[in-house]
Amino acid sequence: MDFDYAKDSKEQRPYEYYLKTYQEIDPKEISERTGFFYDEEKKVFTVVFMGSTYEISFPDYKISHKEDEKGVYPLEEAMNAKIFMVRYLSEKAKAPSSGKFLTYREVPWGEVYFRQFQGRCLMRLAFSYGNKLEAFKKVMTAMGAKPLEQGDCAFELEFMEGFFIRLILWEGDDEFPPSSQILFSDNFAVTFAAEDLAVAGDICINMMKAVERKLS
Structure with a gap:
């Protein structure tokens, strides 16, 4: 699938930075902080992103989708989405919404x-x-x-x-x-x-x- 995001070489540096950070964190800590389920046996996180389910491996950050009717998987193919997610896994935490x-x-x-x-x-x-x-x-x-x-x-x-x-x-x-x-x-x-x-x-x-x- 051809995503029309900017293929900017500047994306590579932040991607590598957050990937290194991700690889150095205990996956259990990531799971507790984000709420994403971590399968210790398979060494993968299960993530739902814009309605599609993905598995993200630890520590190598390989992303694979579970087939669905949309057939479009940006987290697997678009660099801006990959950076967004690896940054979330590396340093962000799930927060509740008030509904506003x-x-x-x-x-x-x-x-x-x-x-x-x-x-x-x-x-x-x-x-x-x-x-x-x-x-x-x-x-x-x-x-x-x-x-x-x-x-x-x-x-x-x-x-x-x-x-x-x-x-x-x-x-x-x-x-x-x-x-x-x-x-x-x-x-x-x-x-x-x-x-x-x-x-x-x-x-x-x-x-x-x-x-x-x-x-x-």
Whole structure:
């Protein structure tokens, strides 16, 4: 599957850094901190990422998926997703959500980085699907997302176990271009930095486009 993420050589250095950190941690500690089940016999973590189940080996960080109807597995193929996950395993911890959702501006440092997030995620989502609501519905349904009564069309997607993203679209017309909003469950702000949330949005949109190609 061809994911349209940037193949930037700068990604290799952080990947190697977090991979080394991951390999030096006790897998039981990782399991307790993240909530991911660790099979000591097989030496793998079981992870659900955007509705697909993966096994991640320890310590070599080999990722394999369990086949499902989507047939799109970014955690196995996209470097930004691999870095996101190995970083989570290396230094982050699962946090509960209160049920509240936040805009990007509401998370710490979100106001500072909002312009980048706007171009990287909000405008990209709006101009990819704001005038293709039926395609948006098909893609989100295929990804196992839950429809919401917001905007002209909206869905809630479980990005990772316990972490939810809401994608909301307003259709464009002759006077106004399409627009979008992306909301994050409030535990994102506890666990991740603002830049991580932009990466999460980027990973979501990349997967949406890959699923759309598969469906067409």
